[in-house]
Amino acid sequence: MTEFLDDLFGLAIFFAPSIAAFALAAFSPLRHRRQPARLFIIGAASGAVAAFFSISLMLRGRISSRAFLLIVAISIVSGALISFLTSSETISQKKRDEVARKNDEQSWRA
Secondary structure, X not given: OHHHHHHHHXXXXXXXXXXXXXXXXXXXXXXXXXXXXXXXXXXXXHHHHHHHHHHHHHHOOOOOHHHHHHHHHHHHHHHHHHHHHHOOOOHHHHHHHHHHHXXXXXXXXX
């Protein structure tokens, strides 16, 4: 049973931080924040998720403290990268699209 949990936590270390970063970047109120703040917050949250799963394996003796630090650092960078990639559109483009949409709605009513 403990081997199954170790394998499960080993898989979760790789997938859970990325899924958490994507969910925060796409569906949370953080997506309305400016990019530098969002990048740091989502990177830290991704690292916290990785730390949660890595600590359980480290306490069981399956990974070393160096591996723990490496996993958390990689998760922080990948979370920040996911946050950066989810905001491909600049603010000026969004405002232009909003103005164009409002103009189209007004011309339809007239």
